[in-house]
Amino acid sequence: MFASQRHLALLVVVSTLVILISPQQCLAGRVFHPEGMYRVHKSIGETIGCKSSPSIRAYSTLNKVCDDCYHLYRDPDLYNMCRSNCFGSEFFMSCMDSLLTTTEAKMHHASLVENIHEYLR
Helix, strand or coil: CHHHHHHHHHHHHHHHHHHHHHHHHHCCCEEECCCCCEEECHHHHHHCCCCCCCEHHHHHHHHHHHHHHHHHHCCHHHHHHHHHHHHCCHHHHHHHHHCCCCHHHHHHHHHHHHHHHHHHC
C-alpha cells in the first residue's frame, strides 16, 4: 500500500507541474499586439522574410500549406522556399497548385499574404 501511495503522490506532483507550466508553453512565441491580435514572435517572422510579425492565425494558415507541401515532397529546401518572402514567393503558389487547393482557398490564402505585406508597408 505504501508504494501505491508514493506513486499517487508522485502523479499528483507531476500533474500539478504540467498544469502550471502549460500556460507558459502555450504562449511561447506569441506576442500580444496592441490591436488585440496575437502575433507570431518577431524572430519567427524575420526568419521567413517578414519585416513585421504576421498574426498567428494568418501564419498558421499559410504555414500549413508549406507543411503539407513538405510532407508531399519531403524536401526541406522547398519548405523554406515556400515560406520565403513572408509567403509571397512563387514557390508558395506552386505548393498550393501541387496540393490541388481549391480556387476559394487560393483566394483566401492570397488575401492573407496580401494583408500581411500591406500591413508591413
